[in-house]
Amino acid sequence: MSAPRRLNLYALTWRLPIILWQLMFFVGPVLFMVAISFFVVRNYRMTEAFEFVNWEKMLTRGYFWDSYWYTLFIASLSASVAMLVAFPAAWALAFRASDNLRRWAVFLLVIPFFTSYLVRTFSWYVILAESGVLNAMLGYIGLGPFKMLNTHFGTVVGYLTLTLPLAVILQTVTMANIDKTLIEAARNLGCKPLATIWRVVLPLSRTGFIVAALFCFILAFGDFVAPFYLGGSQEPTLPILILDTTKSGQQWPRAAVVAIMMMLTLFTVAFTAIALAYRKPAGSR
Amino acid sequence: MTNPLVTFRNVEKRFGDFVAVRDMTLDIHEGEFLAIMGSSGCGKTTTLRMLAGLESPTAGEIRIGGRLMNDVRPHERDTPLVWQSLALFPFLSARENVEFGLKMRGVAAAERKHRALDWLDRMQIAEFAERNVATLSGGQKQRVALARSLVMEPQMLLLDEPLSALDANLVIRMQGVLTRLQKELGITFVYVTHSQSEAFAMADRVVIMSQGDIAQTGAPRDIYRAPANRFVAEFVGRNNILTGTVTTTNTGGTEIATPQGNFTAQTPTPPPQTGQQVSFTVSADLVSLSGDAPGTVNQARATLISEEFIGSVVTLFLEGPEGQEYKVQMQERALTGFDLTPGTDFWLSWEPGNANILEAG
Numbered sequence: 001m002s003a004p005r006r007l008n009l010y011a012l013t014w015r016l017p018i019i020l021w022q023l024m025f026f027v028g029p030v031l032f033m034v035a036i037s038f039f040v041v042r043n044y045r046m047t048e049a050f051e052f053v054n055w056e057k058m059l060t061r062g063y064f065w066d067s068y069w070y071t072l073f074i075a076s077l078s079a080s081v082a083m084l085v086a087f088p089a090a091w092a093l094a095f096r097a098s099d100n101l102r103r104w105a106v107f108l109l110v111i112p113f114f115t116s117y118l119v120r121t122f123s124w125y126v127i128l129a130e131s132g133v134l135n136a137m138l139g140y141i142g143l144g145p146f147k148m149l150n151t152h153f154g155t156v157v158g159y160l161t162l163t164l165p166l167a168v169i170l171q172t173v174t175m176a177n178i179d180k181t182l183i184e185a186a187r188n189l190g191c192k193p194l195a196t197i198w199r200v201v202l203p204l205s206r207t208g209f210i211v212a213a214l215f216c217f218i219l220a221f222g223d224f225v226a227p228f229y230l231g232g233s234q235e236p237t238l239p240i241l242i243l244d245t246t247k248s249g250q251q252w253p254r255a256a257v258v259a260i261m262m263m264l265t266l267f268t269v270a271f272t273a274i275a276l277a278y279r280k281p282a283g284s285r
Numbered sequence: 286m287t288n289p290l291v292t293f294r295n296v297e298k299r300f301g302d303f304v305a306v307r308d309m310t311l312d313i314h315e316g317e318f319l320a321i322m323g324s325s326g327c328g329k330t331t332t333l334r335m336l337a338g339l340e341s342p343t344a345g346e347i348r349i350g351g352r353l354m355n356d357v358r359p360h361e362r363d364t365p366l367v368w369q370s371l372a373l374f375p376f377l378s379a380r381e382n383v384e385f386g387l388k389m390r391g392v393a394a395a396e397r398k399h400r401a402l403d404w405l406d407r408m409q410i411a412e413f414a415e416r417n418v419a420t421l422s423g424g425q426k427q428r429v430a431l432a433r434s435l436v437m438e439p440q441m442l443l444l445d446e447p448l449s450a451l452d453a454n455l456v457i458r459m460q461g462v463l464t465r466l467q468k469e470l471g472i473t474f475v476y477v478t479h480s481q482s483e484a485f486a487m488a489d490r491v492v493i494m495s496q497g498d499i500a501q502t503g504a505p506r507d508i509y510r511a512p513a514n515r516f517v518a519e520f521v522g523r524n525n526i527l528t529g530t531v532t533t534t535n536t537g538g539t540e541i542a543t544p545q546g547n548f549t550a551q552t553p554t555p556p557p558q559t560g561q562q563v564s565f566t567v568s569a570d571l572v573s574l575s576g577d578a579p580g581t582v583n584q585a586r587a588t589l590i591s592e593e594f595i596g597s598v599v600t601l602f603l604e605g606p607e608g609q610e611y612k613v614q615m616q617e618r619a620l621t622g623f624d625l626t627p628g629t630d631f632w633l634s635w636e637p638g639n640a641n642i643l644e645a646g
Contacts, residue, residue, distance in 0.1 A: 179372070182374060184359070185374075187358075188360075189389055189437070190386055191385075191389050192360055192389075193358075204375070206376075281377070281417045283378040283415050283416040284416075284417040
């Protein structure tokens with residue numbers, strides 16, 4: 001027996017601002033972007049129309065798909081690297097550090113977000129340049145110089161600047177909430193210390209880790225700064241492709257096609273990841 | 286008697302300045318049901334964790350089956366533990382939980398499954414084998430936890446307050462399950478609890494701990510009837526404790542003069558000195574109540590303060606001269622005919638053989 005649903009004016013009043021905000025600044029622009037993708041450009045001017053020519057032009061071109069797969073690959077790679085590099089630090093903070101040290105560490109990890117990502121990216125120039133700090137140090141032991149700027153390596157370094165602190169924070173918080181008794185129980189039943197990581201810690205951290213990896217992927221996939229300034233747009237990622245497309249002949253409709261493809265990809269990845277993260281273990285009812 | 290299965294020799298465990306276990310010497314025999322009892326922080330759980338290798342002693346020696354275990358790591362031991370929180374793996378089914386330890390030992394999948402199902406069947410929860418443990422009831426989880434430890438076929442099972450999360454009726458049932466299992470398997474159970482009823486109902490022998498020390502070790506009946514010291518007498522509860530000076534002592538009995546009168550108690554070995562200050566206890570259920578002076582050796586006058594009625598048994602709380610507290614436990618039906626208005630005066634009496642002198646301290 002449930003009460004008949006009535007319009008709750010009080011709740012609606014409080015929800016209204018966020019609903020309006022989303023309609024105006026998310027749903028509206030997206031719909032507009034979808035509409036633009038069917039417009040045509042004549043004499044460098046965008047004209048209203050309903051033609052599939054932009055979709056056809058973009059989706060049949062090799063350079064679009066090259067860029068698409070490259071972006072997908074390098075974003076996945078950097079998300080994986082971020083998760084792997086973050087893990088030992090997060091593990092130590094979650095299981096070895098005192099509560100106090102852990103609080104300080106999380107605080108320190110937030111500090112990078114105080115400064116602009118662009119500024120942090122440019123500071124890599126000093127370190128990664130041909131005559132930069134890193135090559136100078138390697139020179140002392142007779143290595144290099146290596147070309148690090150304007151390479152795939154540079155792009156990944158840029159992505160990690162954005163995602164690594166976040167990955168450490170999310171992993172630490174996830175693992176700090178694990179009931180330590182479960183790890184002791186595994187040891188008690190003959191599980192070797194290192195094996196507890198994938199027998200107990202990872203299964204218990206699934207939700208938090210998938211969400212962390214998802215964030216790393218989303219941030220890298222949509223990022224323009226790292227591939228442009230540190231990767232030198234050698235292989236253009238999709239955000240760079242959008243910029244180039246709008247610049248060359250005012251092709252806003254074709255850029256909209258790229259943007260929609262990006263959004264569809266992110267929706268698919270996010271939906272799959274969240275479903276995986278919250279999947280109930282077998283035998284639950 | 287054969288060699289003990291477990292020996293603690295002068296074992297100490299410190300955490301910084303805090304001494305959790307102090308100079309413990311204890312033997313645990315093969316096939317016995319030993320309960321370690323005490324209030325929180327007394328060192329009972331630390332003792333159990335040292336047996337499982339989850340803590341290592343800071344001094345002394347722990348041997349299991351003669352082998353020095355001080356620095357043997359948990360996963361290299363055969364000491365499965367049933368945890369207070371049960372510590373079942375929430376991402377695994379009941380069967381997979383039971384299989385976990387076998388998997389770690391490299392038992393083949395088919396045999397693992399067979400043995401796990403066997404134990405789930407034995408614990409009467411075979412029908413839930415493929416269910417996720419989060420969907421099981423408290424009693425069912427308890428059985429999964431027991432199966433997970435016992436499938437390892439250990440020589441000794443460690444239990445850390447495993448029944449504390451269950452409701453009262455289930456506790457009684459699980460006590461039956463545990464004692465039956467222990468007799469059937471013939472293995473050693475080391476059972477840590479703060480509950481006197483659990484310890485006394487199941488254990489062959491009880492160790493009472495207080496602030497890191499063993500206060501008394503003995504069969505439940507002996508501890509109940511003859512607590513060795515004041516701590517045990519108070520902890521075990523429902524004991525009357527009186528204090529006075531020894532006037533005469535011989536094998537027939539020891540006379541003690543107290544502010545409540547002169548009483549005779551059993552003479553302990555070694556006997557106390559004349560003039561020594563001693564305390565003695567009388568169990569609440571061994572005290573008789575009467576309206577008039579019974580004219581026997583041990584009689585005391587007291588005023589009724591309150592009564593506590595739990596079904597067939599009633600506990601009366603009385604007060605004698607100088608604020609001496611008395612507790613009398615009687616069958617409810619034996620109380621008909623008494624006026625139980627608070628403030629009524631009664632006479633209490635007990636047999637000299639039921640009065641036990643405590644160790645000093």
